[in-house]
Amino acid sequence: MSKIRVGVNGYGTIGKRVASAVAAQDDMELVGVTKTRPTFEARAALAKGYDLYVPDDSVQAFKDAGVEIAGTLRDMYGKVDIVVDCTPGNVGEMYRDQYVEAGVKAIFQGGEDHGLTGISFNSTANYSESWGAQLSRVVSCNTTGLLRTLNPIDKRFKIENAFVTIVRRAADPGDSKNGPINGLEPSVKLPTHHGPDVQSIMPWLNINTMAVKASTTLMHLHTVVAQLAEETTTEEIVAILRDAPRVRLVRSKDGIKTTAQVMELARDLGRDRSDMYEIIVWEDGIKVVGNTLYFYQAVHQESDVIPENIDCIRSMCKMEQDASASVAKTDASLGISKTL
Ligand code: NAD
Numbered sequence: 001m002s003k004i005r006v007g008v009n010g011y012g013t014i015g016k017r018v019a020s021a022v023a024a025q026d027d028m029e030l031v032g033v034t035k036t037r038p039t040f041e042a043r044a045a046l047a048k049g050y051d052l053y054v055p056d057d058s059v060q061a062f063k064d065a066g067v068e069i070a071g072t073l074r075d076m077y078g079k080v081d082i083v084v085d086c087t088p089g090n091v092g093e094m095y096r097d098q099y100v101e102a103g104v105k106a107i108f109q110g111g112e113d114h115g116l117t118g119i120s121f122n123s124t125a126n127y128s129e130s131w132g133a134q135l136s137r138v139v140s141c142n143t144t145g146l147l148r149t150l151n152p153i154d155k156r157f158k159i160e161n162a163f164v165t166i167v168r169r170a171a172d173p174g175d176s177k178n179g180p181i182n183g184l185e186p187s188v189k190l191p192t193h194h195g196p197d198v199q200s201i202m203p204w205l206n207i208n209t210m211a212v213k214a215s216t217t218l219m220h221l222h223t224v225v226a227q228l229a230e231e232t233t234t235e236e237i238v239a240i241l242r243d244a245p246r247v248r249l250v251r252s253k254d255g256i257k258t259t260a261q262v263m264e265l266a267r268d269l270g271r272d273r274s275d276m277y278e279i280i281v282w283e284d285g286i287k288v289v290g291n292t293l294y295f296y297q298a299v300h301q302e303s304d305v306i307p308e309n310i311d312c313i314r315s316m317c318k319m320e321q322d323a324s325a326s327v328a329k330t331d332a333s334l335g336i337s338k339t340l
Pocket of ligand 1: 009010011012013014015034035036055086087088089090091109110111112139140141172301302305
């Protein structure tokens, strides 16, 4: 089978990582990435060997800066089977019609609404729903995190209700504009949008979410309380989460007490950009009392959605029908393993 040709529109936090992950697949070819301005990131992309494509009105700025481009955005559409749109939230929707007119498939990110595509994606919860689709959307980092853990638990013990508080990172590490840099900011619009976003994939799940922005850039942290339809034990939940794809159990008593040590572990594992693609669950913080389950999980917002984007490409481009085979292939390429 010939390789699927992929373009990445928007080369920021998510786009850079999607580009590297596509380049690491043996069944995909990275045609190029787009930048709107000739910044250091554009030069770094060129240094990595990626072709740059730019919107029509950016061509002159790149010429003036002496940064070489391979063509315009529309030129890129002519060379790809699928675009992964990684532009900022609500910018992607402006491109939707362009992709459709150009006859290319497109994946959007969690900053866009479910209504833009009518299909949302998670690798293990609903891989087949994007099969052959022209448009799909990989849900946000927090939603991906909740689906990775709640879906396997719900499959085994139906979840009657889930209550989640999301302690959100204030900004990504490379972002010096957003805050707060001191203080905790509650989201006063309640319940937050995270619950409905989970329901775009698990519509039957009763889930209520609140969120607080905290002065950290490393990861989000979720506190989860779930009422299960039947009583179980802590050990059974640990076993389910140990087996769940892209979930990593860690233990406080091994020295991983905070998200700082989780990021240090990612560095020790030698991951690309020090990424932690898995959802981190503190094993010694899982507790079942009767039919009430409590646990904490951490989400590396910059990277957990990257493997899902790769699987979404395979589903939309009909490259691999079996979700678990795609997940295994993606995981092997990114160094995600249950044994490390
Ligand atoms: P970002 O701001 O880091 O990157 C966006 C990139 O798009 C930048 O390079 C910017 O220059 C470029 N861009 C801006 N306007 C453009 C345009 N009109 N055409 C082409 N490129 C344009 O944003 P991000 O954090 O990577 O977020 C991208 C998407 O991923 C959003 O939908 C976001 O909600 C979602 N997402 C972000 C995170 C996260 O924590 N950063 C996690 C999961 C999902």
